[in-house]
Amino acid sequence: MTLPTHDEFKKSTLLIVDDDFINKEILAHGFRADYNILLASSGEEALAVAERELPDTILLDIVMPDMDGYEVCRRLKSSRRTQKIPIIFSTSKCTDEDEVLGLTMGASDYVTKPFNMALVKARVRNQVLLKQKTDLLEQLASIDGLTEVPNRRYFDEVFEQEWRRAVRNEYPVSLCLVDIDFFKQFNDNYGHTAGDDCLTLVARTLANISRRAGDFLARYGGEEFVFVWPNCDVKHAQKLAEQARVAVSRLGIPHVHSDVSDFVTISLGVASIIPESEDDRKDLLESADEQLYLAKQSGRNTVSCK
Ligand SMILES: [Mg+2]
Incomplete structure (x- = not known):
């Protein structure tokens, strides 16, 4: 039996949103080997990229000029096309109130700055695996079992x-x-x-x-x-x-x-x-x-x- 090589598996796509160049680089560097990486430096850009590319997970900075992460999250969750993409907030200010606010807005998880890469990777991986399962279930639920065309x-x-x-x-x-x-x-x-x-x-x-x-x-x-x-x-x-x-x-x-x-x-x-x-x-x-x-x-x- 021949197992597929690493490259033959379809990589999941991760959108990294941060207005800070260094943060973005650290994250991109950490994930590049295992994910297709998309980058955005502002809320507007994040929305445009998400809508176009439909990434599997989004790592979203909260504090950004013009449009903050909360607003980006709200808009992603109110669009039919992007509402199911898991969002992980990244933030340096993380009081319990911040965390509650983010989670009630539909974010899936939190990571804090400065990044502990092992932790960030584990959290991203969890969301990506969960998303794959939900996608599969949804696909199965919408296909007619006998003829394999949509139901x-x-x-x-x-x-x-x-x-x-x-x-x-x-x-x-x-x-x-x-x-x-x-x-x-x-x-x-x-x-x-x-x-x-x-x-x-x-x-x-x-x-x-x-x-x-x-x-x-x-x-x-x-x-x-x-x-x-x-x-x-x-x-x-x-x-x-x-x-x-x-x-x-x-x-x-x-x-x-x-x-x-x-x-x-x-x-x-x-x-x-x-x-x-x-x-x-x-x-x-x-x-x-x-x-x-x-x-x-x-x-x-x-x-x-x-
Ligand atoms: Mg920021």
């Missing part, structure tokens, strides 16, 4: 995010609901193991349809899947849906109990809108559902589009 819960989150982005940027967002035709008959005749294999194969095929950044596929439930296509108008969405329909039929999964084909096929309902408010998200979902119903009514193995 309904994850869809709800992504759809909300993409909807907000579309409202801000005034571009269209399209939804496409997918349903496997005569899947109950497939399960009844070929058994549940074959049914599971079919779901997995269809999911993998759908996942390869559109791979632009932001494109998203989830298992919506049972034999239903859903695509989110941001910045995609109805014409393009219809094209993608048609690609998906053809790709699944070309898999050639035998289904002699289907009334529409000798193979497994899907029906698709597409709806698209340029959203105006955050509230009408539900309408688009309902509208895609109506289209799926129409696709089923008009004979299945087809795309219906609004």
Whole structure:
């Protein structure tokens, strides 16, 4: 058995924030061998780097001119993108009150200056390990166990995010609901193991349809899947849906109990809108559902589009 070499492990990224050059150097020097190091000298810079790079942990100086560490912490914790990054405050003034204030603001730990590097390293390592575990759990909780595509819960989150982005940027967002035709008959005749294999194969095929950044596929439930296509108008969405329909039929999964084909096929309902408010998200979902119903009514193995 060959173990991966040290370089083959993905290093975690540590953001060091301190307005004092010497402090920053001491910390960077101490961590460089084991972490990817990012540096920032002010609160503003720290926020920009954190937002862009999403480090695994942040060592954050409290006393800085312009914006202090508490304010940086408050802003990081109030942004959806950065709120889960562990923050370790570094400070020379550390009364119990300071420590309580920092911890209630969401910081994970404290280190004091002058630095005891062994202690700082142990505290950083703890936070990084904890973060890795949380990330993994979160990832597992958002993935459908059978098909390994994102689950309904994850869809709800992504759809909300993409909807907000579309409202801000005034571009269209399209939804496409997918349903496997005569899947109950497939399960009844070929058994549940074959049914599971079919779901997995269809999911993998759908996942390869559109791979632009932001494109998203989830298992919506049972034999239903859903695509989110941001910045995609109805014409393009219809094209993608048609690609998906053809790709699944070309898999050639035998289904002699289907009334529409000798193979497994899907029906698709597409709806698209340029959203105006955050509230009408539900309408688009309902509208895609109506289209799926129409696709089923008009004979299945087809795309219906609004
Ligand atoms: Mg300072």
